[in-house]
């Protein structure tokens with residue numbers, strides 16, 4: 134089985150992939166950006182992918198859900214949460230007070246918003262923490278630092294010149310495992326719905342949510358994303374987390390569709406617990 138994740142070597146996605154999968158049973162394939170990872174599984178070049186969905190500080194990783202929704206065969210088949218400690222990585226001879234700019238992927242830069250603001254330094258976006266750190270190493274610059282993991286620093290021979298620079302010490306990122314295969318019919322703990330409301334009318338969101346209340350479906354996550362058609366037209370991602378039966382899920386879909394909403398189930402899955410969650 135081929136598994137895609139965000140490369141090059143040393144990303145947090147790689148750390149999550151190594152912890153989630155048994156590396157003797159899979160072939161890992163790295164891609165240069167999160168949309169490229171999802172496209173690889175969406176276009177059947179790999180079987181499965183692991184991508185970040187949300188972060189405790191930054192919230193939803195929009196490029197993940199926006200890419201996911203554009204492939205109709207993709208399903209979320211699992212979930213894994215990784216603790217993320219962010220460090221400032223630099224070339225030899227870099228002095229912290231002389232760093233004028235930091236490089237990393239955008240969701241990581243925003244996890245360190247306070248740190249960057251307090252020091253009045255600039256930030257520059259890359260497609261991953263490791264592509265930023267590699268560019269830094271190749272440049273040889275000592276007025277710039279990259280933000281990434283300790284593993285990444287060791288891999289590239291960069292020094293850690295400041296530690297745990299994220300805005301909140303309990304920083305975690307929730308990864309999802311995405312597949313283009315049908316999953317066996319068993320009971321899953323979570324279900325992810327994507328609902329596009331039929332009409333733009335007052336109370337449309339609360340009428341949708343009332344259906345979940347009536348069926349006692351507990352929602353653990355809700356996110357809206359623009360449909361890119363016009364202002365005010367959104368689609369909603371809703372995650373149900375209370376082991377609801379397939380029958381209850383089907384009932385919710387039928388009622389929502391009867392009310393004129395477009396409904397897609399983009400995943401039924403379980404959570405793989407790690408030591409951090411216990």
Ligand SMILES: O=C(O)C(=O)Cc1ccccc1
Pocket residue numbers: 139143144145146147185188194217238240241260261262263306
């Ligand atoms: O750039 C990385 O190292 C990633 O794996 C991407 C990422 C994005 C948001 C939170 C954690 C990791």
